Amino acid sequence: MRHDWTKEEVLEIYNKPLMHLLYEAATIHRESHNPNQVQVSTLLSIKTGGCPEDCGYCPQAARYHTDVEGNDLMSVQQVKAQALRAKSSGSSRVCMGAAWRNVKDGPEFDQVLEMVRTINKLDMEVCCTLGMITENQAHRLAEAGLYAYNHNLDSSEEYYKEVISTRGYQDRLDTIDNVRKTNVTVCSGGIIGMGESAEDRAGMLVALASLSPQPESTPINALVAVEGTPLEEQQPVSIWDMVRMVATTRIVMPQTQVRLSAGRTQMTREGQAMCFFAGANSIFAGDKLLTTPNPDVNEDMEMFKLLGLEPMKPFVKKAQPETVEAQYSEYKALGEKPKWTRPDHKIERNEEAKLAAKAAKS
Numbered sequence: 001m002r003h004d005w006t007k008e009e010v011l012e013i014y015n016k017p018l019m020h021l022l023y024e025a026a027t028i029h030r031e032s033h034n035p036n037q038v039q040v041s042t043l044l045s046i047k048t049g050g051c052p053e054d055c056g057y058c059p060q061a062a063r064y065h066t067d068v069e070g071n072d073l074m075s076v077q078q079v080k081a082q083a084l085r086a087k088s089s090g091s092s093r094v095c096m097g098a099a100w101r102n103v104k105d106g107p108e109f110d111q112v113l114e115m116v117r118t119i120n121k122l123d124m125e126v127c128c129t130l131g132m133i134t135e136n137q138a139h140r141l142a143e144a145g146l147y148a149y150n151h152n153l154d155s156s157e158e159y160y161k162e163v164i165s166t167r168g169y170q171d172r173l174d175t176i177d178n179v180r181k182t183n184v185t186v187c188s189g190g191i192i193g194m195g196e197s198a199e200d201r202a203g204m205l206v207a208l209a210s211l212s213p214q215p216e217s218t219p220i221n222a223l224v225a226v227e228g229t230p231l232e233e234q235q236p237v238s239i240w241d242m243v244r245m246v247a248t249t250r251i252v253m254p255q256t257q258v259r260l261s262a263g264r265t266q267m268t269r270e271g272q273a274m275c276f277f278a279g280a281n282s283i284f285a286g287d288k289l290l291t292t293p294n295p296d297v298n299e300d301m302e303m304f305k306l307l308g309l310e311p312m313k314p315f316v317k318k319a320q321p322e323t324v325e326a327q328y329s330e331y332k333a334l335g336e337k338p339k340w341t342r343p344d345h346k347i348e349r350n351e352e353a354k355l356a357a358k359a360a361k362s
């Protein structure tokens with residue numbers, strides 16, 4: 001396992017003649033994974049919209065004018081019902097996303113902890129993506145039975161500044177570091193098609209691969225350009241870029257589960273098959289990915305049948321965590337107020353989208 005990839009080396013892999021790249025990635029894939037097994041995750045938006053951040057790709061940012069309807073935090077019972085549905089249609093993991101800048105101790109976080117306990121008891125892997133978290137919050141999630149925490153790096157450190165101005169790259173790395181102080185696995189990846197260069201894609205992979213240990217799962221998203229967001233005009237990413245990105249990720253992070261995430265509705269089955277061949281071994285299932293469209297689960301199961309793929313069982317890569325009930329918890333709410341950064345720069349297209357939203361609302 002290498003953690004010292006340089007951007008030049010990764011770029012050289014990314015730009016290899018495609019057949020060489022595919023062959024190399026597929027060979028490495030077979031050394032660590034069963035190529036016929038694909039891990040299936042269901043993503044639930046447990047709290048939608050109204051986010052104070054300015055991520056240029058995201059329709060949930062309160063400052064942009066999009067069609068997304070906000071929702072308060074779901075109840076534990078609602079989440080349990082959706083998790084059971086996901087389990088019966090072949091998902092081994094439920095990933096719960098809340099549109100928060102960072103987690104705050106209090107009744108809402110306590111409710112999320114209860115959701116984690118509930119889903120873990122259904123013998124499914126539980127993942128959360130809740131924004132930035134402290135070490136104590138990471139321990140509380142671990143005690144509840146969390147299997148994975150998602151926190152994407154999104155892009156290279158350089159290009160990150162062109163997309164998000166309300167927090168810094170180091171904040172992302174610090175949250176990942178906090179998760180690493182527990183037994184929760186790390187899920188971290190990014191998005192292509194935001195206007196970044198191939199160098200930026202390589203830069204993101206260098207940042208991910210240099211984490212030690214490397215993330216246990218890495219989502220590769222293709223931007224879904226949503227009207228009203230600063231990136232609304234971006235053209236869909238080509239399948240060839242997607243295949244190259246998946247293959248390069250597989251080569252520099254041989255053990256990670258590479259997840260085909262947002263943007264699958266824009267991909268043909270042939271395109272997705274090429275991604276599986278290149279080393280993708282996970283998908284998000286369900287007709288919605290937080291707020292953007294995703295293929296129907298029945299269509300995915302048909303595709304699996306066609307390609308001879310099967311959904312992976314839960315806890316194949318790591319044992320199921322134990323759930324500690326709230327009353328026996330060693331880690332209590334500390335009510336911390338961590339100083340997550342607010343970098344002092346403006347992104348022109350984010351500012352324009354914010355002004356357009358103000359005008360539309362007035």
Ligand code: SF4
Pocket residue numbers: 051052053054055058059060061098099100101131
């Ligand atoms: S990506 Fe997450 S943090 Fe960024 S605006 Fe959307 S919900 Fe908020």
